[in-house]
Amino acid sequence: MAAEKHTFADLRLIPRLRTATLILLGIVPLFLALDLRYQRARLPGLLVFYGLHVVVAGAALLATFTRAGKRRPDRVTLLLIVGVATNINAYFHRTPANPALAADVLTLLMMSSAMFFSWSPVRHLIVCVVTCGGFALAGLTVPDAPPAFGYALGVLVLGAIVATTGSRVLGRYRENLARRQAELAELSMRLMSMLEEERRRLSRDLHEGIGQSLAAVSAYVQAIEQQLPPALGELRARAADARRLAARTVAQLRELAQLLRPSVLDDYGLMPSLQTCLKDFQERHGVTATLSSEGVPERLPASIETAIYRVVQEALTNVARHARARHVRVALAAERGELRLRVDDDGVGLPPDGRFPGTGLIGIRERVQALGGSVTIASRAGTSLVVQLPLRGDRAA
Template sequence: MTANGHAKNTARRLLTTRMALALGFGVLLTLLVLCGINAVSVISQLQSNNENILQEFLGRETRLDELRSAIYLSGTYVRDYLLEPDPARAEQSRLALVEARRQIQSMISLTSTEPDAVGQSMYQALRREVQEYSRTLDPVLTWNAQQRHKEGYRFLHDDVLPRRSSTLGIADTIASVNQQQLVERDHRLVQTFSSLRNRLMIAVAVMFLCGLFLAFATAIHILRLEGQTMAHLKEVTGARQELRNLSARLVDTQENERKNISRELHDAVGQSMSAVQFELHDLGVALAPYPEPLRTRVDRIRELVESSVAMVRNMALLLRPSMLDDLGLAAALEWQANQVSRSTGVRIKLMADALPGELPEEHKICIFRIVQEALNNVCRHARASSVDIALVAADSRISVTIRDDGRGFRTPRTGGLGLIGMYERADSLGGSLTVNSEPGQGTSIEVILPLPPRPAPARPSIQSMAGSRRE
């Protein structure tokens, strides 16, 4: 499969995964919203029904209380009217009785809109009893004082009080029925709440199962992605390590080739040209009796050979300075600084006094090449007038700082091949290279390389210590 096809398959899988996750979370969110809307609707309906039931119950109770009070008052007015010997007071009681009857009729007419059949039948019975009670009182309203005195007590005892008791009994029955209906409606409210609770529990269970499935699927997908990421990370890490090893081998190969070429230039080409130079000197001595033009031409050839010898020696030193192997890192850096300073006029100050004597070969080569490349960059790009190079060695590392006063640049900036090579050289030894620069503020390069642990000094053996004591 080509890289393009693999990328398309990966993009398709990612799109499918995103759509599945969006669908799952959308279902969960929809269920949550629907459950919330249903719960709010049911609770609002229950609250409204509860308020209506309470208002209806209180209204019926109030009307029944007023009706009972009016019936009690009517009985009191009938008694006062029938048993009062004073005609004026009897007339007042009669007028109060008439007003009480009118109020009773008005109250009983308000009970004609009961919603249920039981309430309608009970209130119809109450209306019939009230009407019978009212008709029972009709004859006495036209009695004279003698009739009231003669028939009043009997009429009150035999007709009015039983009818009033029957009417009040029906009112009490209606009140008990109202209370029972209130209890039944409260029970229905409790059932509604229970149904809402069950629906919510079912919805929560469904959402929990959906969320559990979604979390399980997401966890599996994340673990799969994590495995793929770790495998890709291992591949990338392995590739980077291979590239690092390849870069280190290339650097080693380059140094070996430079060393071989420098040795060949110095030993073979240099020695051959030196021999030619000696032969030309002898030829010039042998041509002393000959004309001057011939000797002058030989001298010119000898000068060209001397110039070529010097050029070959410089090339050999640039490829691999022999003093790096013979005199050490500090002498090689001093020679490099003098060469650059003579050719460019840049003042270069080197501080490398505290270097360890046994510096590893790869560290010496790495530091020399980094300093060489840094000085080359200063000469070509920095337009600096001075460069400071400082080498400081500690117990476990060595640091190199190269600072110039050139024009600088804005970091971060993609470096050229020289800077990349400096990074690779420092990284091949497990070190780091940091570049700090600002426009107009110069550039500072700091290299930190770890040093291998020094071998511990050998302890004298017990036998040698004993032998020295005997001596």
């Protein structure tokens, strides 16, 4: 299977959260091996802490696939780090022989969380206070605290200060990067809006200007043809040829005008325009094309209607050029503030390297990312293109 996913922000929180949970789950065998070698007698009791660690990390990982977790991943990250830190402190309270190792692990946890997550200084301070306070409480409540406990606590506090400072520096960097991404997205939206407006103008000029002029020429030629006497048969035949040529040119201009900017998209909305698009595609290429929708409003924000229509156009173009498919299915669904487009075909799929043929994906990705959405392309039996867009905005063009 070849798949490619593109998102609006490279520093998106959910992928980083999933990476962090996988790392936390992956270190369990390492520490289990260490305890098996050095604390074999205590291992049965320590398995409780390993179990809690797996439960906390696993629950955070599963939460990233739920709607609630996707809406508030920042809360999931906070609960994950606080839960892991609390469990490590409980582990240290149970086995206080090596406070330096526990302090090092907690310091690494605070620093890595500062690198992974774009937390506010207040949120990171909460993590540091919980971590350092829990470590101090665990050490002070041990009957015979090891001599190195005070040194380990000092190292941990120093690590918390460094982690907090690093979090602020990284936070500023990420804010600047997010601001630049937003500026680029806004610029991209402006350019695409200008392009669509120019297409609309050209479509109108072709249809209402040149198209109507050629239609008038065709009517004049037909009138002349009808008034010519039968004796001028050759001249009448040439007039008929000119009339048919003008009619074909008018039809081609209308088709070009529809490709530039379908009037049905502005007049009636997305679904009727997609139905017309799929019907024309089926007639032109002989590929069976079906369209389905679920929960899609009659009208959507103009930017979303245009983006979805252009994505479907590009996907169908790719099917016609590369897929050698017999069937294409386009499905639209709207649920909880999100619009999901899926285009499936039963063609040959993507090349072995998984690359989308041509440069069409670049345009699709730019359109979708500019609206805060994501693109997924997968190939197993045929090709599947999935676009997810947040539903927001008004009907402004």
